[in-house]
Amino acid sequence: MENTPSGSTALALEQAHTARNYAPLPVVISQADGAWVTDTTGVRYFDCLAGYSALNFGHRHPRLVQAAVDQLSRVTLTSRAFHHDQLGAFCAELADLTGTEAVLPMNTGAEAVESALKIARKWGYEIKGVPENQATIVVADGNFHGRTTSIISFSGDKDATAGFGPYTPGFRSVPFGDTDALADAIDATTVAVLIEPIQGEAGVVIPPDGYLRAVRHLCTDRNVLFVADEIQSGLARTGRTFACDHEDVRPDLMLLGKALGGGILPVSAVVGGWDVLGVLRPGQHGSTFGGNPLAAAVGRAVIALLRDGSLQQRAQRLGEDMAGRLDQLIGHGVTAVRSRGLWAGVDIDPAVATGRQICERLMRRGVLAKETHGATIRLAPPIIAETTDLTWAIEQLAAVLDERTGQ
Numbered sequence: 535m536e537n538t539p540s541g542s543t544a545l546a547l548e549q550a551h552t553a554r555n556y557a558p559l560p561v562v563i564s565q566a567d568g569a570w571v572t573d574t575t576g577v578r579y580f581d582c583l584a585g586y587s588a589l590n591f592g593h594r595h596p597r598l599v600q601a602a603v604d605q606l607s608r609v610t611l612t613s614r615a616f617h618h619d620q621l622g623a624f625c626a627e628l629a630d631l632t633g634t635e636a637v638l639p640m641n642t643g644a645e646a647v648e649s650a651l652k653i654a655r656k657w658g659y660e661i662k663g664v665p666e667n668q669a670t671i672v673v674a675d676g677n678f679h680g681r682t683t684s685i686i687s688f689s690g691d692k693d694a695t696a697g698f699g700p701y702t703p704g705f706r707s708v709p710f711g712d713t714d715a716l717a718d719a720i721d722a723t724t725v726a727v728l729i730e731p732i733q734g735e736a737g738v739v740i741p742p743d744g745y746l747r748a749v750r751h752l753c754t755d756r757n758v759l760f761v762a763d764e765i766q767s768g769l770a771r772t773g774r775t776f777a778c779d780h781e782d783v784r785p786d787l788m789l790l791g792k793a794l795g796g797g798i799l800p801v802s803a804v805v806g807g808w809d810v811l812g813v814l815r816p817g818q819h820g821s822t823f824g825g826n827p828l829a830a831a832v833g834r835a836v837i838a839l840l841r842d843g844s845l846q847q848r849a850q851r852l853g854e855d856m857a858g859r860l861d862q863l864i865g866h867g868v869t870a871v872r873s874r875g876l877w878a879g880v881d882i883d884p885a886v887a888t889g890r891q892i893c894e895r896l897m898r899r900g901v902l903a904k905e906t907h908g909a910t911i912r913l914a915p916p917i918i919a920e921t922t923d924l925t926w927a928i929e930q931l932a933a934v935l936d937e938r939t940g941q
């Protein structure tokens with residue numbers, strides 16, 4: 535291709551013109567296929583991040599690309615000022631997958647979260663009867679729900695919040711996994727409890743068994759909406775369609791994003807019953823791109839991939855294998871491993887190296903991964919990855935840890 539810059543040119547242009555809100559590993563990707571990406575010099579890497587789980591189905595999954603290409607040749611954008619023929623089917627199919635009734639289509643994850651905050655507040659005023667402007671929403675310490683002003687207002691991460699005030703009021707944060715603290719934080723003004731069923735950015739933090747069921751019970755009991763942010767945990771990553779499925783729990787609102795766009799374009803959604811989503815009337819909320827024909831067509835193809843449950847089973851099977859191999863690294867540069875499905879948080883012994891150093895060394899061995907909060911590496915390869923590739927990638931991690939401890 536004539537318009538393809540070299541790796542060094544690409545880096546120089548980023549250096550000169552791209553805002554520094556990320557610190558990427560020094561790899562310049564120019565192609566990708568399945569679980570593997572290729573840099574501008576032709577070196578291949580196994581992708582253990584999978585776009586923070588936006589690439590659950592791998593890069594350029596043939597059925598997703600086909601759905602996008604077919605739709606590109608028909609119609610891509612109408613705006614919601616008019617109907618188009620993909621939206622109803624997308625919402626119906628997503629409602630069916632989630633066992634609910636209604637869908638609000640948005641684009642990014644943060645938009646889905648923001649939308650849910652608005653819906654929960656409106657529900658609180660119109661249905662629950664909370665006095666105007668008094669609504670509170672309870673969240674969990676260590677949360678990650680996105681980067682907008684309101685969302686960072688209830689983040690505990692100093693990097694995410696410092697310098698961006700004033701913050702949006704109306705939030706209370708309690709320790710994740712602590713049912714008693716949650717019960718204490720709920721009062722007559724509380725409209726919703728917003729949690730990740732498994733905290734992804736916090737390092738794949740899994741709550742104690744029964745927590746999600748307790749949250750469900752508490753929310754029902756106190757007339758509060760249970761809002762589950764499944765943006766990273768949902769759509770087969772944990773070995774079930776949704777992380778809430780592990781405890782057979784149905785939230786009032788479920789937030790989806792990331793993999794819903796198949797790694798092709800941003801697609802997010804708020805799903806729930808009409809008793810809650812019904813509070814939105816025309817003109818009260820919107821998005822130019824939300825639910826556009828291309829997004830709806832790709833979203834439908836994603837839902838179709840999840841229909842028979844085989845990808846969920848594959849995540850479970852590959853995940854058990856991965857967890858078994860990672861557990862063997864405990865005491866060899868790894869202090870703890872948390873995993874559910876094909877999703878693991880690996881805590882690196884700070885005496886051995888930082889998470890970043892491990893990721894840099896992995897990169898040199900052909901494995902791309904990303905640290906979170908300094909000492910934890912999150913492993914979330916595409917679910918379509920081959921067992922042999924995954925085994926090889928974990929061997930590289932073992933070697934990288936050895937390299938260091940051996941010195």
Ligand SMILES: *Cc1c(COP(=O)(O)O)cnc(C)c1O
Nearest residue numbers: 642643644678679680763765766
């Ligand atoms: C990534 C993520 C978001 C935000 O999604 P964006 O598309 O980056 O806005 C929200 N919640 C969770 C749990 C996430 O992992």
